[in-house]
Amino acid sequence: MAVPLILLLPKGSLRTWLVVAWLLIVLVITLFNLGDVATYLAFGRSFNSYLDVPLARAVFELMVGNIGMSAAILVTLLAMLLLAALFVMLARILMPARPLSVRRLPGSLAAVMMMGSAVLITLELNGQRLVDTARVPMVNTAMFQWQQVTQTHAARQEFTATLADSPIEVQPLPGLADKRVLLTFVESYGAAALEDSRYSDVILPMLDSLQKRLGNQGIQMASGWLESPIRGGQSWLAHATALSGRKVDNQLWYRLMLDSGHGTLVDDFKATGHRTLAVMPAITRAWPEGRAYGFDDIHAAKDLDYAGPPLNWVTMPDQYTLDYTARKLLGDGPVFAQLALISSHAPWTPILPVLEDWSQVGNGRVFDRWENAGEAPDELWQDFEKVRDHYARSVAYAVEVAGRWSERVADDNTLLIILGDHQAAPLITGDDNVAEATFAVPVHVVSADSALLAPWLARGFTPGMRPQTLDQAGEVTQMRELRHWLRADFAQP
Numbered sequence: 001m002a003v004p005l006i007l008l009l010p011k012g013s014l015r016t017w018l019v020v021a022w023l024l025i026v027l028v029i030t031l032f033n034l035g036d037v038a039t040y041l042a043f044g045r046s047f048n049s050y051l052d053v054p055l056a057r058a059v060f061e062l063m064v065g066n067i068g069m070s071a072a073i074l075v076t077l078l079a080m081l082l083l084a085a086l087f088v089m090l091a092r093i094l095m096p097a098r099p100l101s102v103r104r105l106p107g108s109l110a111a112v113m114m115m116g117s118a119v120l121i122t123l124e125l126n127g128q129r130l131v132d133t134a135r136v137p138m139v140n141t142a143m144f145q146w147q148q149v150t151q152t153h154a155a156r157q158e159f160t161a162t163l164a165d166s167p168i169e170v171q172p173l174p175g176l177a178d179k180r181v182l183l184t185f186v187e188s189y190g191a192a193a194l195e196d197s198r199y200s201d202v203i204l205p206m207l208d209s210l211q212k213r214l215g216n217q218g219i220q221m222a223s224g225w226l227e228s229p230i231r232g233g234q235s236w237l238a239h240a241t242a243l244s245g246r247k248v249d250n251q252l253w254y255r256l257m258l259d260s261g262h263g264t265l266v267d268d269f270k271a272t273g274h275r276t277l278a279v280m281p282a283i284t285r286a287w288p289e290g291r292a293y294g295f296d297d298i299h300a301a302k303d304l305d306y307a308g309p310p311l312n313w314v315t316m317p318d319q320y321t322l323d324y325t326a327r328k329l330l331g332d333g334p335v336f337a338q339l340a341l342i343s344s345h346a347p348w349t350p351i352l353p354v355l356e357d358w359s360q361v362g363n364g365r366v367f368d369r370w371e372n373a374g375e376a377p378d379e380l381w382q383d384f385e386k387v388r389d390h391y392a393r394s395v396a397y398a399v400e401v402a403g404r405w406s407e408r409v410a411d412d413n414t415l416l417i418i419l420g421d422h423q424a425a426p427l428i429t430g431d432d433n434v435a436e437a438t439f440a441v442p443v444h445v446v447s448a449d450s451a452l453l454a455p456w457l458a459r460g461f462t463p464g465m466r467p468q469t470l471d472q473a474g475e476v477t478q479m480r481e482l483r484h485w486l487r488a489d490f491a492q493p
Contacts, residue, residue, distance in 0.1 A: 023087055029141050159253055163260040168245050168483075170263040172271040175490030179452070180414040181269065181336045183242065186398045187235060187344040188391070190423030191225070191440040191470060199392040204466065206396045210403040211465040214446070219410050222453045224461035225440045225470070226479040232425035235340060236289070238441075238479060239421070243293065243338070245483035258292040265483050266294050269336035277329060277337040279304075281321045282345070295338075299329060308364030309371035311343075316364060317352050318343040318398050322405040323361040330409070340421070344398040347381065348390035350374030354400050358408070384428075391428055399444075403465070406446045416446040417482075440476045442467055455489035 193199045194207075214221060229241045229249035240248040240257060243264040248254050266276050276296045280287065283300035290298040304324050306316040318341040325339060343352065350373040360366050380386055402418045410416050420441030423429055444465055445456045453461075459477075462468055470476070 023090055026090070027083065027087065033141060156252060156256070160256055160260075162246075163256065163262055168263055170267040170271050171487050171491070172273075173268055173486060173490045174272065174493040176269075176274075176334075176415065176486070177272055177493065178334050178413065180330060180334060180409070181274070182330075182339065182409065182414065182416045183265075183337065184339045184402055184416065184418045185235065185239060185341060185421045186395070186402060186418060187340070187342050187421060188346070188424040189344060189395050189399060189420030189441060190228070190231070190429070191438050191442070192423060192429040193392070193395050193420075194442055194467070195470060196429065198388055199395065202392040203396045203399065206400050207403075207465040210400060214403065214406060214410075214465075217407060219406060219446060219448050220450055220453050220463075221465050222445045222456045222461040222463055223465055223467040224443050224456065224459070225467055225473055225476045226419060226443050226482060227439045227476045228420070228422040228441045228479050229439070231423045231439055232427075233422070235421040239338065239340065241479045242419075242482045245480050247478060247480050254289075258289055264293060265486065266336070268483070268487065270294065270296075272334070274334045274336045275331070277335055279321060279325050279329065279337060279339040281306075281315050282340060282342045284315065297329070299325075306364045308367040311350060311352075311367070311370065312347055312377055313345055314342050316342075317367055318401045319352070319355060319358075320361055320364045320367065322401060323358055326405065326408050341398050341402065343401070344391075344394040346391075346425075347377035348387065348394040349377060349380050351390060351393045352397055354397065354404060388428060391424060403444070403446075410446045410448055412447075412449045414447055415449075415452045417443065418446065419443040438470060438476070440470060441479075455485070459485065 193203050211221060228238050229247050230237050234251070237248050237250065237254055240254050243266060244257055244262060245264070246257065246262070248257055269276055276294070278290050278293070278295040278298045280290070280298065280300050281304060283290075284302070287298065287300055290300075301315045304316065304321065305328075306320055306324075308316065308320065311317065321339065321341060325337070330337065350370050352367070352370055355361060355366070374380075374390075375386075380390060399418070406416050406418075420443075422441060423439065443461075445453055445461065447453055457463065460468075460473070467473065
């Protein structure tokens with residue numbers, strides 16, 4: 001409707017301001033639509049302007065990690081220049097030297113189009129359509145985003161009220177007193193890794209081998225599923241969900257939860273007498289959230305004394321993180337540690353082998369030989385079948401390293417929980433069946449003390465490193481229940 005009206009208006013400030021206003025609206029709607037495509041490919045959901053605008057910074061930082069600062073800035077500038085060029089081109093088209101006249105055919109057609117568009121928009125706004133398949137894309141997008149804003153604002157008020165009115169009180173866990181509890185997240189380790197043959201053909205044999213290896217050393221295992229709050233990214237929301245006992249599936253909920261002083265597993269273990277520790281090799285900037293959680297010690301990338309090379313986005317290999325944690329951080333007393341592994345984060349190149357001799361890890365210089373190994377991300381990502389192969393091998397590496405680490409740490413006084421943070425992005429896994437569309441992630445519980453595994457088996461976990469298939473497992477418990485399980489199962493000495 002706006003375009004025919006603008007073309008019929010005489011030259012002057014009114015036409016100029018209408019053109020500018022209309023182009024700004026078009027720009028915003030275009031950004032909404034591009035955001036919708038991006039969030040679906042990355043997270044398997046629609047773009048929410050109330051929640052997702054702050055993610056632009058995270059996207060830029062991911063670009064920097066994969067292609068470098070200069071290339072990321074260049075790509076951003078080119079995108080901005082392209083939008084500006086389109087803006088100027090459309091402005092020139094909409095402001096011809098002579099406006100259309102309704103006395104001539106083009107002007108008459110423009111007037112008819114304007115009136116017809118007005119009728120269709122009026123009907124659309126009232127929930128009616130003359131033709132069921134007809135759409136008014138700009139209006140539909142604007143209405144959808146407005147609905148997202150109003151619904152999310154209402155949900156925010158409800159979530160805030162829940163935090164205030166229904167706090168989860170801090171509770172000691174005497175059944176885990178004097179134990180080490182190591183909550184270890186594996187990046188992008190979701191159900192598709194075990195249920196989609198493109199990935200399971202690589203990962204399941206590794207799990208079988210790991211089960212045999214650990215079993216020969218008297219280490220016991222139980223495996224099952226939990227439902228992550230997210231897919232494709234934003235791992236910190238999965239961490240927050242597991243720690244808090246509440247579903248935290250967006251950045252706003254995350255901030256509200258932390259700002260509320262809401263108790264978490266960190267507080268539960270502190271009340272039990274544990275030292276609390278966060279090992280976060282992906283954190284390269286200030287992390288005030290860690291202090292908000294109340295961890296006694298926080299070790300981000302700069303605190304882990306890594307002397308080897310970064311491997312694209314990955315600051316250091318998982319084997320180094322786990323080796324350093326065992327040697328320098330765990331100590332001898334009871335400790336609760338959250339570890340966030342990152343080797344299976346995109347772009348999934350290079351693929352490292354697991355070093356048999358952990359004493360070789362040292363300060364990380366042993367990984368120098370892989371600094372330029374494998375294909376560069378920009379080359380790899382031209383072939384999505386190769387990307388999927390690299391994804392499978394990266395996850396296999398991360399899970400195997402965590403499992404092999406248990407040979408060093410999983411004694412009678414240790415409960416090691418290895419779990420995925422979320423499924424990989426739908427861009428990688430697809431979205432066509434249960435294994436691809438689910439939010440489920442594998443969970444492996446490891447200890448040399450059978451008593452520490454008994455509650456997990458009672459909750460339906462299966463012995464060994466292979467969980468039941470999703471079809472066999474039935475409804476998957478949400479990740480927020482992890483805190484509640486620990487509080488229920490280890491409330492007694």
